[in-house]
Amino acid sequence: MSVTKQGETKADPDSADGSALAGLIARAGSFRGPAPVHLWNPAHCGAIDIRIDRAGTWHHEGRPILREALVRLFSTVLRREADGGYVLVTPAEKLDIRVDDVPFLAVEMAVETSEGRQNLVFRTNVGDVVTVDAEHPLRVAEAGEGEGLVPYVRVRGGLDARLARPLVHELADHFEQRGAEIGVVSGGQFFVLGQVSEGPANDGAELSGGAVSA
Structure with a gap:
């Protein structure tokens, strides 16, 4: 062959x-x-x-x-x-x-505290364990009309993992709002995942682009 x-x-x-x-x-x-x-x-x-x-x-x-x-x-x-x-x-x-999208899938999440700082740690489907920080940032991308925002984490060498659906809901428990931005803290960094939008039809605020999803 x-x-x-x-x-x-x-x-x-x-x-x-x-x-x-x-x-x-x-x-x-x-x-x-x-x-x-x-x-x-x-x-x-x-x-x-x-x-x-x-x-x-x-x-x-x-x-x-x-x-x-x-x-x-x-x-x-x-x-x-x-x-x-x-x-x-x-x-x-x-x-x-x-x-098709990215090579890895994040399938497990843990929240740790080190020296008073919160760290979000993900395990991928191929066994990588990565802490979200400046070298391993968390980002979101538009998934398509009606599908909202999809979070990804950098694993290594330009290779990313998309967060599995259950992890997206876990991640939402750690959202913080800073001004007009919503994000999470890990590794001493604040990772922006969306913007707060308010309008006459809204009693509160929501992530622009729709609900975060995977």
């Missing part, structure tokens, strides 16, 4: 038959935790038929990859390129993959 810049690989994620995907698995398997992908500049070897859907599920050739260990392994060699694309990269090769 070959990989070209025009084509895509054809391989079973569970195979070990010398295919491009099996080779990638073997090489990536030497890493524990995120690999130093920012240091690598291998040749571009084309595209591989791997897609991460909006729910954070990884697919190969249209089928979900069910082995959690394999998904976590791939996540350690995932990199976002300057043009916004995503690649799986090792010191020897670089392969394009498709990402």
Whole structure:
């Protein structure tokens, strides 16, 4: 099986038959935790038929990859390129993959206090644990008409996680209003998530853009 810049690989994620995907698995398997992908500049070897859907599920050739260990392994060699694309990269090769939204999903949230400061901590579906701070900011984006605002957190190296729906409701419990802005505090920073809007039809205030949702 070959990989070209025009084509895509054809391989079973569970195979070990010398295919491009099996080779990638073997090489990536030497890493524990995120690999130093920012240091690598291998040749571009084309595209591989791997897609991460909006729910954070990884697919190969249209089928979900069910082995959690394999998904976590791939996540350690995932990199976002300057043009916004995503690649799986090792010191020897670089392969394009498709990402529908962002690659990760935040699935658990904890609130900790350190030295009198509140910290919001998220765990992703691939095992990253990240504290919201200046290097790992929280942001919101418009999800579409009627869907409100969707929160994201920076995980590492330009890779973001979208907050799962239950976490959005947990996050709302920690909203603060400062002037016309609504946001949350973490890591000594105030992260603005929306603006207060008032009108004749409103008795109070609400987030502009609609309710926060995922």
